[in-house]
Amino acid sequence: MSSIDPTAISRTRSPDLISGYRLEKLVGTGGMGEVHKATQLSLGRTVAVKLLNAELAKDPSFIARFQKEAAALAALSHPNVVSIVDKGKTDVTYYLVMEFVDGPSLRELIRAPQFDVFGALRRMLEICRAIEYAHGRGVIHRDLKPENILLDQQAGGIAKVSDFGLASFLEDASPSSRYALTSTHVSMGTLSYMAPEQRVDAKNADARADIFSLGVILYEWLTGEVPMGTFDPPSQRKPGLDRRLDAIVTRCLKPDPDDRYPSVTALIADLELLVPGSLPSMLPVKLTRVQRIKAGVSKVVRFTAQAAAVLMVLAASFVLGTAFYLSGERERRERNDERKTPRSPGAAIMELTLKEKTKQSAPSDVQTSPAHRSLTLGEGPDAQSILSTGRAVSFEDKSLVFPWQDDEPVGRVRVDVTNRDGDILSLKARLLAEAPPPTWDRRLGDMMKLYQPLPSPSVAMLLTGTSGRYVALVHNGVGEPLRLEWDLGERRGTMLGMEAPKPKADPVAPGAESPKADPTAPDAESPKVEPVALELTVDAEGRLEAFMGTGKARRVLFEPLVLGTGWVEQFGDAPFPGFGCLDAICRISGITYVVKQSPPGGTTAPVPTPLPPPVKTVAVAVPAKAVVPKKAPPPPPKKQPARPAPKNGKRR
Template sequence: MSSIDPTAISRPRSPDLISGYHLEKLVGSGGMGEVHKATQLSLGRTVAVKLLNPELAKDPSFIARFQKEAAALAALSHPHVVSIVDKGKTDTTYYLVMEFVDGPSLRELIRAPDLNVPVALRRMLEICRAIEYAHGRGVIHRDLKPENILLDQQAGGIAKVSDFGLASFLADASPSSRYALTSTHVSMGTLSYMAPEQRVDAKNADARADIFSLGVILYEWLTGEVPLGTFDPPSRKRQGVDTRLDAIVTRCLKPDPDDRYPSVTALIADLEILVPGSLPSLLPTKQTRMQRFRQGVRKVVNRTLQVAAVLLVLAAAVVLGLALLRGNQPSRARPGVAIMSDLGTASSGSGPGRKETGAEKFTVNLGDGPDAMALLVTGRPIQFEGKALVYPLVDEQPRVGRTIVDVVGFEGDILSLSARVRVDAQPPSWERRLRTALKLDSPAPDPVAALLLTGSTGRYVALTYNGAGEPMALEWVLGERRGAMLGLASPEGEAHLELKVDAEGLLQGYVGKGKDQRAIGEPLNLGPGWMEHFGNAPVPGFGCNEGACRAEGFTYIVRKSPPPGTTAPVVVPPMARPVVANAVPAKAVTPKRPPPPPPKKQPVKPPPKGGKRR
């Protein structure tokens, strides 16, 4: 067991915390607790003591998980599984006492620059035999990863599997009801090493989930990388790796459990052929009458197959001769690569649409509106049918088309591109069927449509969709960063697709809309300043390879993120607006009063007759 980093911080433990054991040195720590090197006083031997975190020791679920690991280890006794010595409880926590493995973890071995392939395969065979034994005892590990595999230096570097804290018991194993901790539709384990079905529903994942994890470990051991999305075979990643390992790893990593090895025993049978000097996993036993009968049938079948193989070689020679006359067929590229390949000179075109430019938002709608949108069309011709952008069925070449919307003059760091997309297959002609049957042409690829974000020459992101149940894919070529990631199966018929990039540079593909929207895979993290990966500011596009492709509601939106430390403005009703300091007061308005009535005139008395007015 490897030592922890000397900078690790841990609260000191009393050496005599556990009766009968003397704790000597902290050698590992994690979320569940700590592992100490200790001495078993009764026998004077070195052991490993695993202590549950005292805070977690108050939680019944963590106590049950700790007890579950003890039950799993107690059910197993194998030279490549860490053995349990004792378990118990103190006043503050629970503990397990296990065999002490003096050596590094597989993680440290994978990081080493030099790879000895025969030794790696021999150790991998030991790990597989440990898991085969565990499955035979009704225990599924569910958390296989390099950190949980130790290499015992005192025993010649043999591998030992540890940490059964997430193990599950098969239905026919006695401890299953007592330690059934995982709820339905709950994911448990380490994401990079988990089988697809385990990510969705860990409780119902069976032994084939461990086979997927073994495939990830083997691939990472051979190449130094974890297989994500569409990955290259190990023999292409590292020289000296036997090409037969490609098929073994690929079968382990099949997304559908039914396509993987049916058992670890079958995986071992293929690995043993590649490991020089390995011992057979099964000892010879006395055959029954039925087994002898089956062996005789196999001999007859093998002879028949040998004759058929000779005939097949002759037929293959004829087909190969025809193929050589036609020249070598190019290897089939990924859909995004095919759509973004050199399709010749682009032609200018236009289509109906609407462009709206605001202070914080820029929007382009293609297919409906008063504006004439500039398009760059390469390969297959495109047309508008109502509000939809359409690649109709074609019988002649080219079968690949790409249309880029020529939009410039916008700024922003939040982006989305969406459309309702439909793909229909091209009915094969009799001539094409005949040429395919004679191997004169390679089989036609499945029709695929793609939403595109393109930058400077050769830089792009493509969300591909075939509408026939095949996995959707996110492909990217952004300078040195390039790759592909498979995701959810394509829904049949029409689907709403969307590409989004946020201000932090997380790029994600989605299918569906509103509450039904689902991410097709893991996000691609381009980081802040993500547009630099595109060279030029990314522009939207639509592509089609084979068949008929249709995009309706094509919408491209670019937004500016708010400056740091600002929040969205709050609209205050007029009667509740606060008085703003230093504001210029409005002039007071005094309601007008009605003017006073004019004074009444006094009647003028006429002067007296014959006299003077006084």
């Protein structure tokens, strides 16, 4: 291999060195060459041009490695992987043209004094998804380190993996024969981030070597140090970290590849549990020829069944057409057609106005004090007014129920609380959404929508202000992610959280055989679906949070939605608690609404517990001292008329 001229990298380049591109500025250098910011003249866009060092351009092995990086990038198209634009050759060297990432590397972010755990884990998920995608396309990076991960500021700071110069292709990938550059028992990569087996034999290292490198990056990001030899868990190096990270990092850094995560997908599954609001990842699956044939046969069978069903529906609709028109089915079908445009459940529920409302009273228990007001709905000696619109509601067994109504799929209720002054708020309830009954009308309507997914049953907990402003915590049924939606004028958005818990089957007694499902049984029992305990809270600083579960099982669903100290103004008025139901039978129980006023001058603690006792002591003690001394002196003057005692003495 030729030696590298130390001045070759810093030498000034001619702007028109490469035809079709104008070199603007040198932005980085490395062992193989240099990277320039450039302009693609045909499109006028900014790109990055990577030039192979002129001395290395004479070495066939480095030329092949350069071509290998181009082949690896050409095989990948992912938002978290730097994309390739072009490649070519000049009179003296070779070049690659890639997208220009305007932002720092991960190394600069790790060295920054500020540290955001959730931000780090979110970007770590982006890096893992890029490597997961590369492995699915048969590409192993083999040189993962903070310097090879760039943060695109124009795209919101998302991570992009670059520098695939040492990548290898799996045996079943086509470029393996063209770019099998690594020899057996040769170490390639950056030593601190290399897996033990890669240091001994880089050629035979598989995708689990990248998992080791991801573990080193995560450990360094969390603690600021690279793990060497026997290392302390991250939570010991930096107190306050989630201890579940210890197990994730330790498993990534196992010396034996068989003890690590079997795939990046398994690593992502554990990381997603620690990142509120993260979207579940999808593994790119490579189908074999047999699987592709099976999928094609299944598609043909499914299409045939659907075609037969369509013919049956057409025949049935011809016979029952008159009945549909007479019963108003045509009007309902037109309304369903209008709802084909995808809408979020919260927006669909809030479209119902309270102009055509029904007012009714519900049993409740109201507790009030100067700075505190709580309301328990469903039981108690008091009567609470509620306003409903859309579907009718009723109270059954201490629960607010939206029964199914064929001509009205949406219902909404507002609890008409009179005193809502306060800047600390909590709304709790147990929510259950069940699918509507499978009537013949619904079955026939569903058959007519073979190519349109049926709407999910939804039940929502609401905080509603004026002019349609709201925050909604939506439960879309078992197995579906919980949603937090908000529309507060100029601020609106949606966050997805963890899935609602699935029902648990009854345990089987020891020694007893599990009962087998009988397909002929008309009423086969399924595990009972339990309501989900949900909670919305807003503290005095305007941090809106959502929780699932109670007691020790209480878990945060999303990242806090920071509204600020003037959060009430964003609703237009103090928000009303409420509930909504969409395409479901909904049951809401355990409804508790609490509103508090934070003490003046104390905004650091959301619930100031030390202040109430002194206030109560003063309120009780001052009247006692003011009343007792005033009533005690009057008796002595009344006893003074008893002075005739001296006269009695004279009688003696």
